Amino acid sequence: MSYSAIPKTYAAAFADASSSPEEAEQELDSIVGIFRVEPLFRNFFDTPAVKREEKEAVLLKTFQGKVSDLTLNFLQVLLRRGRFSFLSEIHDALKEELDRKAGRVRAKVRSYPLLSEAELSKLREVLKERFKSEFILEVKEDPSLIGGFVVRFQDLAIDGSMKNQLRKVRQTLLDSKLPVGVVYEN
Structure with missing residues (x-):
């Protein structure tokens, strides 16, 4: 075992x-x-x-x-x-x-700022419709996210944080290559 x-x-x-x-x-x-x-x-x-x-x-x-x-x-x-x-x-x-027996899922939600009851209710509805389960949300404020939220449950993560969006923009900029010989002048 x-x-x-x-x-x-x-x-x-x-x-x-x-x-x-x-x-x-x-x-x-x-x-x-x-x-x-x-x-x-x-x-x-x-x-x-x-x-x-x-x-x-x-x-x-x-x-x-x-x-x-x-x-x-x-x-x-x-x-x-x-x-x-x-x-x-x-x-x-x-x-x-x-x-599991009751068809419920516990999810951890980190957000900044803290989500209101109306926002949590809407999030519960969206998760319920998408994953066909009742959700119990454990909410925590996390200023490091800059804005938005991250939902984690089972093996899944839904990252709608500003921190993640900025990381994606940064990576896109780093991945894009400027053509050789192009000079930018003001």
Whole structure:
């Protein structure tokens, strides 16, 4: 099994085992969020010097009664099989799996200036019509684009930025050759 297949395999198993995959994803989202904001907590689970039994006890004490039994069991399985370090990647793979099943696509949009709600709505409509999927847009402002936007999803990129347009103009000018002997005078 390849490194990238591990998160996908566990995510698919978790989604299949859950009666409500969306709720399971929300629980996993909360847990991953805790690990992001509490690096000491994450380090505890990543440290090989701490015994698995101690990690499992902390896991139970922290999450029992706060998450579903399925999610808690899933975390224990990851811990026992030495896959706990993949938790964040499993969470991302689970979101992708649920989006795929629901016909949704997550796209990252960088723009400058930040797109208005009306512009985002229009962009969603155009993407939906072109790619026959619902789009969830994650928007971020990026002044380096000078103007316009870049949309990235799956293996595709749509670059409508001023930076890209200027790069194309520059390349066209560099590629064009002036005839030999032509002299321009003012």
